[in-house]
Amino acid sequence: MKNFSELISAIEITNKTNAKIDALVNYFKVAPEKDKLWLISIFTGKRPPRPVKSNLMKQWAFEITKLPEWLFLESYSTVGDLGETIALILPDPTHKIDKPLHVWMRELIALKPKSEEEKKEYVLNAWAGLEMQERLIFNKLIGGSFRIGVSKKTLVNALSKLSGIDANQLMHSIIGNWDINKISFEDLINGSHINYDNSKPYPFFLAYALEKELPELGQPEEWQVEYKWDGIRGQIVKRNNEIYIWSRGEELVTEQFPEIVENISKLENDFVIDGEILALKDSAVLLFNDLQKRLNRKNITKKMLEEIPVGFYVYDLLEWNGEDYREKPLEERRRTLEQLLAKPFVSEQLKLSEVIQFKKWESLIDLRENARSINSEGLMLKQKKSGYHVGRKKGDWWKWKVDPLTIDAVMIYAQKGSGRRSSKYTDYTFAVKKGDGLVTVAKAYSGLTDVEITEISRWVNKNAIEKFGPVRTVKAELVFEIAFEGIAYSKRHKSGVALRFPRIKRWRKDKPVSEIDTIESVTALIEAQ
Amino acid sequence: MKFIKFTKKGIYCIPGKFYLDPWLPVDHAIISHGHADHSRSGNKHYFCHDDSKAILKHRLGADISIESMGYNQTRIINNVSVSFYPAGHVIGSVQIRLEYKGEVVVFTGDYKTQPDFITDPFESVKCHTFITESTFGLPIYNWKTELQLQEQLQNWVLQNQANNKTSVFLGYSLGKSQRIMSLIDGIDKVYVHTAINNLNNAISSSGIALPETTLLKQDFDKKDIQNKIIIMPPGLLGSRLLKRVPNAAVAICSGWMQIRGNRRWKAVDAGFAVSDHADWNGLLSAVKASEAEKVYVTHGSQATFSKYLNEIGIAAEELITDYGDEQLASEEKKDNSTANV
Ligand SMILES: [Zn+2]
Ligand SMILES: [Zn+2]
Numbered sequence: 001m002k003n004f005s006e007l008i009s010a011i012e013i014t015n016k017t018n019a020k021i022d023a024l025v026n027y028f029k030v031a032p033e034k035d036k037l038w039l040i041s042i043f044t045g046k047r048p049p050r051p052v053k054s055n056l057m058k059q060w061a062f063e064i065t066k067l068p069e070w071l072f073l074e075s076y077s078t079v080g081d082l083g084e085t086i087a088l089i090l091p092d093p094t095h096k097i098d099k100p101l102h103v104w105m106r107e108l109i110a111l112k113p114k115s116e117e118e119k120k121e122y123v124l125n126a127w128a129g130l131e132m133q134e135r136l137i138f139n140k141l142i143g144g145s146f147r148i149g150v151s152k153k154t155l156v157n158a159l160s161k162l163s164g165i166d167a168n169q170l171m172h173s174i175i176g177n178w179d180i181n182k183i184s185f186e187d188l189i190n191g192s193h194i195n196y197d198n199s200k201p202y203p204f205f206l207a208y209a210l211e212k213e214l215p216e217l218g219q220p221e222e223w224q225v226e227y228k229w230d231g232i233r234g235q236i237v238k239r240n241n242e243i244y245i246w247s248r249g250e251e252l253v254t255e256q257f258p259e260i261v262e263n264i265s266k267l268e269n270d271f272v273i274d275g276e277i278l279a280l281k282d283s284a285v286l287l288f289n290d291l292q293k294r295l296n297r298k299n300i301t302k303k304m305l306e307e308i309p310v311g312f313y314v315y316d317l318l319e320w321n322g323e324d325y326r327e328k329p330l331e332e333r334r335r336t337l338e339q340l341l342a343k344p345f346v347s348e349q350l351k352l353s354e355v356i357q358f359k360k361w362e363s364l365i366d367l368r369e370n371a372r373s374i375n376s377e378g379l380m381l382k383q384k385k386s387g388y389h390v391g392r393k394k395g396d397w398w399k400w401k402v403d404p405l406t407i408d409a410v411m412i413y414a415q416k417g418s419g420r421r422s423s424k425y426t427d428y429t430f431a432v433k434k435g436d437g438l439v440t441v442a443k444a445y446s447g448l449t450d451v452e453i454t455e456i457s458r459w460v461n462k463n464a465i466e467k468f469g470p471v472r473t474v475k476a477e478l479v480f481e482i483a484f485e486g487i488a489y490s491k492r493h494k495s496g497v498a499l500r501f502p503r504i505k506r507w508r509k510d511k512p513v514s515e516i517d518t519i520e521s522v523t524a525l526i527e528a529q
Numbered sequence: 530m531k532f533i534k535f536t537k538k539g540i541y542c543i544p545g546k547f548y549l550d551p552w553l554p555v556d557h558a559i560i561s562h563g564h565a566d567h568s569r570s571g572n573k574h575y576f577c578h579d580d581s582k583a584i585l586k587h588r589l590g591a592d593i594s595i596e597s598m599g600y601n602q603t604r605i606i607n608n609v610s611v612s613f614y615p616a617g618h619v620i621g622s623v624q625i626r627l628e629y630k631g632e633v634v635v636f637t638g639d640y641k642t643q644p645d646f647i648t649d650p651f652e653s654v655k656c657h658t659f660i661t662e663s664t665f666g667l668p669i670y671n672w673k674t675e676l677q678l679q680e681q682l683q684n685w686v687l688q689n690q691a692n693n694k695t696s697v698f699l700g701y702s703l704g705k706s707q708r709i710m711s712l713i714d715g716i717d718k719v720y721v722h723t724a725i726n727n728l729n730n731a732i733s734s735s736g737i738a739l740p741e742t743t744l745l746k747q748d749f750d751k752k753d754i755q756n757k758i759i760i761m762p763p764g765l766l767g768s769r770l771l772k773r774v775p776n777a778a779v780a781i782c783s784g785w786m787q788i789r790g791n792r793r794w795k796a797v798d799a800g801f802a803v804s805d806h807a808d809w810n811g812l813l814s815a816v817k818a819s820e821a822e823k824v825y826v827t828h829g830s831q832a833t834f835s836k837y838l839n840e841i842g843i844a845a846e847e848l849i850t851d852y853g854d855e856q857l858a859s860e861e862k863k864d865n866s867t868a869n870v
Contacts, residue, residue, distance in 0.1 A: 012789060015796040067668055068840060074833050075669045079788055088669035088787065136789075417790070424794075462849065467832040 003031050004039070004101045005134050012148040017157075020150060024158035034102035036185045042146070043155050044174050045298070048105070050143035051112040052119050054082055057139065060120060061086045064127075070468065077416060077470035081147070083139030090127055090135065097129030104141055152251050163189050168250060169196040175252045199244040199252070201235050202272060202318045202326065203390045207380065207397035214361035217381065217398075224330060224384050225356040225364065227376040228399055229313055230288050230485075231278035232295075236260070236312065239270045239322075245277075253277075256295065259305065260312050263350040271340065272319035274388075275353065280311035283348050285375045287486070287500050311349030314341065318388055326388040333388070364400075371402050372486040375500075378402045404483040405525055406505055407432065407517040409441060411478045414460045415471045417445065424457040425472065428504075430482055432495075433518040439495045441522060442482055447504030456507075476513055481505040487525050495519060497526065532609070532629045533658065535848060540636060540660065544629055545609035547576075549636045552851035559611065561638025562622035563588060563703050566852045576604075578613050580735055581621030584703060587731035600649075616640035617651035618805050619704030620732055626654055634658040635819060639852075641804065642811035645675050646711035647739075651807075651815070659821035660848070664806040665784050666830030672784070672808045675712075678801065682712045685780065685799055690717070690756050694778040697771065699763040699797070702728045704805045706760050709782055710740040712803070713758060720745040720754055722761035722770075751775045766795060784808075816843060828853035 010023035028036055041047065062072060067089065079085045099107075111122055126138050140146050152171065159174075160167040173191040183193065217223060233248040243261050245254045254261060257277060279286035279294065290308050294300070317325050317333045317340070325333055334355075341352050356379070358364055368379050378401035386396035409430035417426035427445040431438035448456070456478065464472040483505040490498035496519075534541045539551030539558075547557035554571035561567050561577075563584035568575070575585060575595040582597040598604055600623075603612045613623035618639040625636045633656040640662065644650040673681070686696045698713075700706045706725045713719065719742045721729065726744045733739055745759055747770070755775050763781065765771050771779070779797040784804025786792050792800035806829075807815060816824055816838060824845040826835040831847035838845035 013792055013797070013799060015793065019798075065668065068837075071668065071833065071837055075667050078667055079669055080790055084789055085669060088671070092671075458853075 001099060001101055001104065001130075001134055001137065003027060004035065005137055007039075008137055008146065008148060009133060011150060015149065017154055020154055021158045021161060024150070024155065025162050028158065028162050032100055032102065033185050034180075035100055037180050037183070037188065038102050038105050040155065040159075040174055040188070041180055042141075043150050044152055046180075047143075048109045049112065051108050052123060052142050054143065056116065056119070057086060057123065057142070058082065060124060061089060064091070064124070065089050074468060080416065081144075083142075083144050084136050086127075086139055087132055087136035093130055093135075094128045097126065101141075104138065108141060151249070153249055156250075159189055165189060165191075166196075168199075168201055168246075171250065171252055172196055172199045172244070175254075195240075195242075198239045198242040199237055201237055201244070201246040201250070202388075204233065204235065204248050204274065205316075205389045205397065206392045207382075207399045208392060208394050210381065210398040210400040212398075214364065217361075220358060220361055222384055224334065224382045225358060226315070226353045226380045226382070227356070227371060227374070228378045228380045228401065229276040229278055229285060229353070230375070230377045231276045231285075231291055231313075233274075234277045234312065235272060235274050235318070236264055237272050237319075238264055238267070239272075247277075256297070256300070257310050258300065259310055259349060263312070263347055267340065269340065270319075270321050271317065273314050273337070273340075274316040274318060275312050275314040278311055278313060279308050280349055281309055287375055287488075287498070289498075289500065309349065311347075311351075313351065313353045315353050316388055329385045329387065330382055331384045368400060368402060375486065377485060402485070404485055404505075405487060406481050406483045407441070407522055407525075408479055408508060408511060408515065409482050410438065410476045410513050410516050411456075411474060411480060412438060412440065412476050413471050414456070414464075414474055424453050425460045426453055426457075428456075428480075430480060430502075431476065432516055432522055434495070438476060439519055440493075441495050441497065441519075442484070442499045442502035444480075444482060444502045444504050447483075448507065452507055479508040479511040479513060479516055481508050487522070489526060495522075497522060531632060533627075533634055539850070542609055542627060542629075545606045545611070545627065547606060548572075549625055550638060550852065557606075559625055560585065561616065561625055561636065562619055564619070564639065564701075567638055576611075578621050578623045580732075580737060581623075583731040583735045584621055584728065587728060588703075614652045614654050615649035617642065617644065617648050620648055620707055620737060622648065622704075624652075624654060626656065632657055634660065635821075636660040637662055637815070639664070639805065640807055640815065642807045642815055643672060643675065645708060646679075646714075647707050653815060653818035655818075655820050657821060658823050658825065659816060659819040660825045660827060661812065661816060662806065662852070663812060663826045663829035663831050663834040664853070665804065665808055666812055666826070666834035668809045670784060670787055670804075670808045671810065672787075672802060672804055678803055679712050681801060682709070682780075682782075682803075683716055685778075685801075686713060686716055686758055689778045692778075693756060694776045695754055695756055695759065695774050697759045697761065697774055697777045697779045699766060699779065699781050700760055700783075700803075702762055705782055705803070706762075707732070707739060708803060708805065709760055710742060714740040717757055718743060719758045719760065720749075721759070722765065723747075724762055725760055749773075766797070816845075 007023055007027040011020045014020060076085045111119055127135055130138055156167045156170045159170045169191055170189060172194050173188060176194040178188055178193050235246040237244040243264050244252060245257060247253045279291040294308050294310055314337060317337045319325055320336055337352060371378050381398040381400060383396045409432050411428045412431045413429035414425040415427040417424060429440055430442045431440050460472055460474055463475045466473055482502050484499040484502040486500035488498050532543050534543055538553040538555055540549040547559055548555045549559050550561050550567040551558050552569055556573045558572040559576045563581050568585055570589045575593055577585060577597050579597045579599045582595055585595060600613055603610050610628040612626045614626060616622040616624045616638055618641050622638060627634045635654050635656040640651055642651045689696045698709045700709050702724045721742045722745055729739055780799035780801055781795055781797050782801045782803035784802055784806055786800035787802040824838055824843055825848045826845055827848045827850045835845040835847045
């Protein structure tokens, strides 16, 4: 497993995507054929079911180390990862096991139906034969995410660098249907099992933030204005009765959104459309937080589909019955789209992004201000004559987002980060005043500098009210300005309000707790919208 | 414990009328070692080990009132016998042993039980009361041996050289830098940052031999340092000076690097768990070897470690001090300001 272990070490340390890609390329150059296929399998989520429950592994680790459970949990909350905690607390290895990745995988698959005793014997023997890092990898092979920042896109870029094959084609190849026992590495990356012509996407056109006064844009009638939606930008490719959904990050996400696929399949013609994947319920757009609950799940339950139905708002048309439409003017593309999505079809879950009718620029000001009330994050301004460009280009498309809302709140809980910041307190819970007490309004974990996080961690260590477990209750003393994109009434929250995208704007060292917001002043923001 | 009191200025010896590593200014301070959080400025008189004297003067000013003594010596201060035992933490670091009317207290300052190539190795001292640090007081911290670390660091440098890269180690001026110097000694030319060079000069002035290094000049010639080794303080991560180093591969050496999340947090090229503090088993063995009736646990995992000691039958209590964070205390800021001139 030495190759694989070195690969993981090289990847986990760096946050530079190119360094990760180089490490992967080096691995693909030297690793055995079967190992390469397993690596692709593991990093695309195609993994065999977990052969050993994590609870058993924890139990066996207690037995070996004779540590009390609370101390193990304390260690776990510092490390933030069970497989790693176990790897760290076990005693030094007594012998050396060296097997390639695919042999480990074969053995782990064979382990699944065995008895608990047999599993224990196997796992304990492996633990005693591996160094710390290999032990960690072994625990991760059993189950759990590697969490080393290798997305499908990174993997595909590495394969592309290795082979010279187009990255999007490789994305289709690795996502497509293949059996590790029946395909060779060569055939897999050459895509012998897929037809890339059916899935090939176009690069997205991205807008810049508006940096002019509205009248400087010219006449209002030259512009198409729509709401800006905050979901996942997506491109749907339908050719020869095959349907593919690409995310803006150029990952294939088709399987995550079965209801979109179903709706698209009802349409005639071949086409490629650009739009937004959104959680849509009762004709309204839900918060991104809701959509998030649907992402990256292995199985989407019926309940999930009912609670958070996902739909698609169509922005643009890139290809129509085999013809590339990107150089045609927007108004023409729009007309064809209207035809595509014309009645009698029209579903609330698959529809055209509404065009806002306006005569004067001034009338857009209020619309933008009020965008939050429908969970939109502002407006999009598109020149009607514009083509669909590649990447970012200034001038033809602008996004005009609403300014964030802010409140001052006090920190009441702090929690250690997981993964890359696991030794520091990075996740905080904030409260505002309610009568004589406090009420939680938001959780946030971004927006501070490393230096501030270090300073706060130190403060938390000294001011924690109880000292065990992952969450520290702290003295209500540190005040922060919290920015957020929207606010709504919520029955699920104790405070009665839900903030959208809360983040720390700055640490208000200058403000005493007595001057933080009250729940009344926070609720007033909803009314003001 | 009859003659020690924990006050808001620090650990106070009542009959001796002196403090151990006080964090607020006092008249008489006995200092365990030269890290900024243990030896603060503003005290009227300092007393430390011979090997720390030049370091303290360098850090706190040549005009401070300071006295020192070696191991195997005893000084009686107001009927309290004071003696020093090696702590194995950094050059000049000691455990402070106090004896008064047959009662013995040992204050460890910071310590490391595992021997290295450069500091005097830790010695266990029996006592009634043991005041121990707990920086790495969780069972997840288990260090590699010095020989394993040597191999790890040297291999990394050689691999960098094979890839045409310059190896940059980040380590605090006092302690970590000298430790890194000793671990990579002999493979190639080692350049050190001004802050480290100044400290090395202070250490050498007390007659301690250090591995050979060269000062990294602010206006260094890129050709000279390509593929060589550089040591600089961690505060220089992201600095212009570091950016000028050609094809730099950057490594952090710290006990925190034992955890993957921490290795990734600074986004460097390598993280080595090289610590100047005792690991879990080191702390446990030191506590057990002291045979103390009562253990006070200071900075680090004090709550966890004292709870565990009580569970295994050793009476222990946590002690909130102002130590810790030598990483971010004044030392780093000072190094930074020197760097930006
Ligand atoms: Zn220290
Ligand atoms: Zn310390």
